[in-house]
Amino acid sequence: MVSSSLTYLLTMMPYRFPVLAGLACFALPQLAAQSSSPTVQVHGFADWGVGHSDGGTFEFGSKRGTSSPGTFALVLSAVPAPRIALATQIGFNGLGEDRTEAKLDIVFAQYHFSDKFNFNVGRVKQPFGEYTEIFDVGTAHNMLGLPHGEYDDSGMMGEVYNGVGFTGGVFADSRWGLRYDGYVGDIALRVTRPWADQVESIKLLHEVIGARTIVETPVDGLSFGVSIYTGHLDDVNDPDSRERHTVVGAQADWANNRFGVRTEATRRQERNLSESSAYLEGTARLNPSWQLAARLDHSQAAGADFNGASSSLGQHTDIAIGLNYWFAPGFVLRAEFHDVAGNRFVVPLRPQDTGRRTHVVQFGSHFSF
Amino acid sequence: MPMQTSNAFPVARSVAICAVVMTLVTSASAQVASAQAYKLIVNDANHASGISSSEVAQIFMKKKTDWPSGEAVIPVDQSANSPSRVAFSKDVLHRDVMAMKLYWQQQMFAGRANAPDEKASDAVVVAYIKDNPGAIGYVSSAASTTGVKVLVIHE
Numbered sequence: 001m002v003s004s005s006l007t008y009l010l011t012m013m014p015y016r017f018p019v020l021a022g023l024a025c026f027a028l029p030q031l032a033a034q035s036s037s038p039t040v041q042v043h044g045f046a047d048w049g050v051g052h053s054d055g056g057t058f059e060f061g062s063k064r065g066t067s068s069p070g071t072f073a074l075v076l077s078a079v080p081a082p083r084i085a086l087a088t089q090i091g092f093n094g095l096g097e098d099r100t101e102a103k104l105d106i107v108f109a110q111y112h113f114s115d116k117f118n119f120n121v122g123r124v125k126q127p128f129g130e131y132t133e134i135f136d137v138g139t140a141h142n143m144l145g146l147p148h149g150e151y152d153d154s155g156m157m158g159e160v161y162n163g164v165g166f167t168g169g170v171f172a173d174s175r176w177g178l179r180y181d182g183y184v185g186d187i188a189l190r191v192t193r194p195w196a197d198q199v200e201s202i203k204l205l206h207e208v209i210g211a212r213t214i215v216e217t218p219v220d221g222l223s224f225g226v227s228i229y230t231g232h233l234d235d236v237n238d239p240d241s242r243e244r245h246t247v248v249g250a251q252a253d254w255a256n257n258r259f260g261v262r263t264e265a266t267r268r269q270e271r272n273l274s275e276s277s278a279y280l281e282g283t284a285r286l287n288p289s290w291q292l293a294a295r296l297d298h299s300q301a302a303g304a305d306f307n308g309a310s311s312s313l314g315q316h317t318d319i320a321i322g323l324n325y326w327f328a329p330g331f332v333l334r335a336e337f338h339d340v341a342g343n344r345f346v347v348p349l350r351p352q353d354t355g356r357r358t359h360v361v362q363f364g365s366h367f368s369f
Numbered sequence: 370m371p372m373q374t375s376n377a378f379p380v381a382r383s384v385a386i387c388a389v390v391m392t393l394v395t396s397a398s399a400q401v402a403s404a405q406a407y408k409l410i411v412n413d414a415n416h417a418s419g420i421s422s423s424e425v426a427q428i429f430m431k432k433k434t435d436w437p438s439g440e441a442v443i444p445v446d447q448s449a450n451s452p453s454r455v456a457f458s459k460d461v462l463h464r465d466v467m468a469m470k471l472y473w474q475q476q477m478f479a480g481r482a483n484a485p486d487e488k489a490s491d492a493v494v495v496a497y498i499k500d501n502p503g504a505i506g507y508v509s510s511a512a513s514t515t516g517v518k519v520l521v522i523h524e
Contacts, residue, residue, distance in 0.1 A: 041483050075478060082441070087480045106480065115434055125480055133479035140475045167481070171432050173423050220463040257465045288467065329470035368474060 039079040046072040047138045049334075049364025055353060056346040058338065059145045061360030063349055068364070069094025073105060073136060083112040091136070106160055116168045120183075126161045127181035127212045128227040129249050129264050135159050138366025142260070142281050142293045143322050144334050148345040149277025149299030150266045155203055156247060156275065158187035163208070177216035184209050187231060189245075193305075204234035205245055214251075221255040233270065243271045258285045273303035283324075293322040293334075299344055312355040315342035330368045337361055406456040407507040410495065410517045414502050419521040425461050428505060430472070431482040436503060444485040445497055445506040453491070453509045461522070 048070045051061030060066055071094065077087040089105040108122030125133040131151055134140040150156055163185015171177040189203040210229025217223065227249045235241035249266035265278040277299035284292045301314040322336035338360040340346055348354045409425065411417065416438070427433035429444045436442055447454040449466050458466050473484035488494045491512035498504040498517050508514065 041477075043477060045478065077477075077480070077483065089480075108480065110480075112434070115432065133481075134475055137474065137478040140471065140478060169432055171423075171427050173421050175423050175426075177432065255468070257468050326467075329467055329474065368478070 041077045043075040043077075043369060044073060045075075045137045045139065045366070045368035046070065047136070047144075047364060047366045049144055049362055051360055051362030051364075053358055053360040055356050055358045056343065056348045058340055058346045058358055058360050060362040060364060061338070061358075071136065085110045085112070114168070116170055118167050120165045120167065121163075123160050123162050124165055124183065126158050126187065126210070126229070127165075127167070127183070128157055128210065128229060128247070129212075129225075129266065130251050130253060130262060132157055132159065137368060139330055139332055139368040141366070142262070142283050143295055143320060144336055144362060144364045144366075147264070147277070147279035147281070147295065147297045148316055148318065149275075149279060149297055150249070150264060152345050153190040153192040154275065154299075154301070154344070155189040155191040155245075156266065156268050156277065158189050158205070161185040161187050161208060161210070171216070175216070175218040175220075179214040179216065180212065182209075182211045183229075187229070203245075205231040206234060207232050219254075221253075221260075223253050225251045225253075227251070245270050255283075259283065270303070273301065273305060275299065275301040275303075289326050291324040291326060293324055293336075295320045301344060310343070310354045312341075312343045314344060316344035316346075317341045318345075331365070332367075333363070333365050335361075335363045405460070405522075406510055407453040408510055408512065408514060409505070409507050409520045409522055410498055410514055411505045411520055412498055412502045413516060413518050415505075415518055417520060418518075419523055422461055422522050422524055425505075425522060426463070429457075429462060429485065431476070431485075440503045443501055443504040445494055445504060446485045446487045447491075447494065447507070448487050448489060453507055457507050
């Protein structure tokens, strides 16, 4: 009876996510209140931006000028019992003037066996590269948008896995350290094709297995890492299809109080599609408030999706510079200029404009608490 | 239809070169510890008498979350503008307070760990550590540490 009611609750649309969000908001404080040492933390993050381009649409910029409807996410975490942690994140995406979509981004439980091994179960942020776990957390980024080759809706990365996994680390007195994650489950990949009027589809990836390892060096703030995940793409037209989707990546990161350098290279392989992406980001603080940022982002895709199409549809090169003003670690204003070649992530103004360079000026803000 | 060959990997090679250069450049930066403006304190029942600087850093970045006895470590910070915190962050964590705030944003929103609780003053830190056997914190060098144990930090 309870099971069937729960099934009904979880499947009734379109209220599923708001209901789950409400349950999460209600349940976490209740669980924590039952604990001998209640610990509930409430955090959130949001962004907003506006931009103008001289051609196609890219990030916040379009020919007519675009302002984003804004996004917001609420994060709740609780420690209902020793060694057990629960976390949930509910995202709210503005869809226009008066519509907002609520989405359950993550909900998972973790059991802490030791620093070397923590067990996760649920809908967990996918550990891959530098940014998947802080996908929409703008105050943890260097610029308004993430590097597009890896993190745009091209089907390269998921945001979360549904399944089980582990995370842990070993750290020596010499300041060498090794952090690692592993997971199995399913992943939903969002795929947007800019040249097809931004039609979005979801690719489901089953039997996913993935891992990430990061080596921390004795040099403060310097780390290197590698990530991989692989799974089988769901094909509604061919249930027996075993098309494999595999992504491998390498990363390096260094930051001190003033400067930061971050780079990643990623390669995706499917039966009819291959894509290689890499970016290099740098930041320099001029004083506690002002910060310069720059990025070179390159991606090239090849395969069936691009056969017969303009070569620019599979290519993307973005040279971007930005100026950030930090009011506090949780509130930053950003102004940027992007020079973009290729239409991999730029919606052309008209079909005949494919291949033109796009220049975007944009301004926005990220905040978190 | 044969797959086209991607030519993005010259960029990947550039990235690899950048990574090597980053290692060489950053290896040259030395950390200079300033004279201690704070004392590291634990509950009187804690068996430790000394602790390495890197272990303290691991504790305050929540990479090490258990004492050798198995008890959970509970690090507590002071408020962001406290001189003790500024000095502690610089000497032990090798980052300024703003950089640590950004570190905790990443950890917390990644679902990995929450930042240590911030206490308003030396007296509040001492009182908290008296009441919690697994707690560890720092106070200004002039603060009274009656009822708690001061740990020596060694390299």
